[in-house]
Amino acid sequence: MTARICRLHAAHDLRVETEPMIAPGPEEVQVAIAAGGICGSDLHYYHDGGIGQIRVREPIIVGHEAAGVVRKLGEGVHGLAIGDLVALNPSLPCGACRFCDRAAFNHCLTMRFMGSAYRMPHEQGMFRDILTVPARRAHRFANPVPPRAAACAEPLSVCLHAASHGVALSHQRVLITGAGPIGSLMAAVVAWRGAADLIVTDLHDYPLSVARRMGAGRVVNVARTPDALAPLRAEKGQVDVVFECSGAPAAIRDALEMLRPGGAMVLVGVAGETPLPLNVLVSKEIRLIGTHRFHPEFAEAVRLIDSGEIDVTPILSHAFPLEEAVAAFDLAGDRTQAVKVHLTFGAEAP
Ligand code: ZN
Numbered sequence: 374m375t376a377r378i379c380r381l382h383a384a385h386d387l388r389v390e391t392e393p394m395i396a397p398g399p400e401e402v403q404v405a406i407a408a409g410g411i412c413g414s415d416l417h418y419y420h421d422g423g424i425g426q427i428r429v430r431e432p433i434i435v436g437h438e439a440a441g442v443v444r445k446l447g448e449g450v451h452g453l454a455i456g457d458l459v460a461l462n463p464s465l466p467c468g469a470c471r472f473c474d475r476a477a478f479n480h481c482l483t484m485r486f487m488g489s490a491y492r493m494p495h496e497q498g499m500f501r502d503i504l505t506v507p508a509r510r511a512h513r514f515a516n517p518v519p520p521r522a523a524a525c526a527e528p529l530s531v532c533l534h535a536a537s538h539g540v541a542l543s544h545q546r547v548l549i550t551g552a553g554p555i556g557s558l559m560a561a562v563v564a565w566r567g568a569a570d571l572i573v574t575d576l577h578d579y580p581l582s583v584a585r586r587m588g589a590g591r592v593v594n595v596a597r598t599p600d601a602l603a604p605l606r607a608e609k610g611q612v613d614v615v616f617e618c619s620g621a622p623a624a625i626r627d628a629l630e631m632l633r634p635g636g637a638m639v640l641v642g643v644a645g646e647t648p649l650p651l652n653v654l655v656s657k658e659i660r661l662i663g664t665h666r667f668h669p670e671f672a673e674a675v676r677l678i679d680s681g682e683i684d685v686t687p688i689l690s691h692a693f694p695l696e697e698a699v700a701a702f703d704l705a706g707d708r709t710q711a712v713k714v715h716l717t718f719g720a721e722a723p
Pocket of ligand 1: 470472473480483
């Protein structure tokens with residue numbers, strides 16, 4: 374028996390191939406994948422052969438946002454049944470290093486993050502129609518959630534972690550720069566956390582329309598109406614918190630002008646090297662906060678999607694069957710018409 378897989382051999386060399394299925398061993402489950410979301414990092418691997426220092430050095434099965442249906446249970450698996458819809462947590466920290474010891478699991482020294490080219494050999498990913506994983510990666514849904522929504526547990530975890538750094542959001546004015554999948558999910562989290570005023574910016578109208586459906590009170594196309602934000606720069610800045618989800622140097626500089634003294638900017642987007650006006654950061658006593666992945670937030674993301682407390686469906690823009698993976702990757706990079714693009718696999722939704 375073979376499974377179909379989506380494997381990247383080099384930049385712009387994405388192939389649908391087959392591999393033998395692996396039977397689940399003790400404490401493992403075999404999952405028939407239903408949907409897998411294409412992430413910005415997958416797109417960097419596809420278009421550029423890597424991100425910054427991380428390079429694709431051997432063929433890698435891509436994908437780290439997937440949900441599917443439990444197909445087989447290994448010995449000793451409790452709490453899961455055949456037919457359960459599950460989202461798979463790509464994060465698997467060692468539990469023993471000095472960062473795991475202090476519950477900073479996302480900084481684990483030997484993290485096994487699926488679909489990542491960080492280590493050699495690369496950690497293989499989730500874009501395959503049958504996948505066997507440790508059962509602790511599988512988080513079950515109790516309700517009939519669409520598999521593509523279930524697959525958004527991973528990016529939603531990123532946003533929940535970004536909102537976990539001790540920054541107050543309730544009754545605050547929050548600016549989110551960038552309305553892609555992360556910016557739009559960030560909008561849902563910030564709205565859920567009770568922000569009083571939530572503004573989302575982008576260069577394109579389509580993702581802004583999605584951000585609005587995800588909870589943004591105001592959306593601004595900074596390419597068409599750059600002056601719309603001018604009032605937010607008044608009196609040293611009117612914004613309490615910024616979630617920077619664009620990775621765009623111009624957006625970062627603009628947002629610093631809109632932050633009030635004592636405000637915080639959480640950097641969710643990844644910009645690489647970029648000049649920053651440190652005088653503004655210093656004189657306004659701005660807190661600049663990095664955020665990286667997640668770990669315990671994955672279970673919380675599943676709970677929020679399962680219960681309907683956060684509705685992720687507005688970001689689901691397109692789905693392509695696995696055999697059209699190249700078309701899916703090409704479209705996923707088009708910000709004018711796509712937000713979250715999924716590959717779909719054979720599994721029937723429960
Ligand atoms: Zn560790």
